[in-house]
Amino acid sequence: MDKQALVAKAMEARDRAYVPYSQFPVGAALLTDGGTVYLGCNIENASYPLTNCAERTALFKALSEGDKQYRAIAVVADTPDAVSPCGACRQVMAELCPPDMPVILANLQGKVVETTVSALLPGAFTKEDLRG
Numbered sequence: 645m646d647k648q649a650l651v652a653k654a655m656e657a658r659d660r661a662y663v664p665y666s667q668f669p670v671g672a673a674l675l676t677d678g679g680t681v682y683l684g685c686n687i688e689n690a691s692y693p694l695t696n697c698a699e700r701t702a703l704f705k706a707l708s709e710g711d712k713q714y715r716a717i718a719v720v721a722d723t724p725d726a727v728s729p730c731g732a733c734r735q736v737m738a739e740l741c742p743p744d745m746p747v748i749l750a751n752l753q754g755k756v757v758e759t760t761v762s763a764l765l766p767g768a769f770t771k772e773d774l775r776g
């Protein structure tokens with residue numbers, strides 16, 4: 645699956661966002677090594693901080709299905725530039741994805757920026773840091 649196809653999948657996911665408070669739908673599409681694509685959307689809550697972002701929805705779906713090897717993730721939102729994942733999602737990607745995994749960020753105008761998990765969170769706190 646190429647970059648553009650994964651962005652198209654993220655757009656599909658965005659259509660399913662549950663965003664009664666922000667009205668800001670976000671979609672993500674996570675490609676596994678096995679070729680499966682897990683879609684994720686943001687899911688908000690009347691208790692605002694309980695919101696789950698699109699990226700984490702896709703990752704948690706995959707992990708909870710036993711799929712642990714990831715090849716790329718695409719994220720799309722209606723932003724002036726390619727969408728920028730929040731700190732929580734950067735931290736979760738740093739935990740669950742390879743550091744050099746491509747992260748494809750897009751907006752609705754067709755702007756696409758490719759970066760990596762480690763570039764999005766340099767110096768991430770990781771499981772290595774937990775070793776005394």
Ligand SMILES: O=c1ccn([C@H]2C[C@H](O)[C@@H](CO)O2)c(=O)[nH]1
Pocket residue numbers: 663666668669670685686687688695696697698699719727728729730733
């Ligand atoms: O990369 C991002 C940035 C924001 N959001 C969501 C959280 C909230 O529902 C809404 C506004 O912050 O967008 C995501 O899902 N992913």
Ligand SMILES: [Zn+2]
Pocket residue numbers: 697698699700729730731732733734
């Ligand atoms: Zn996030």
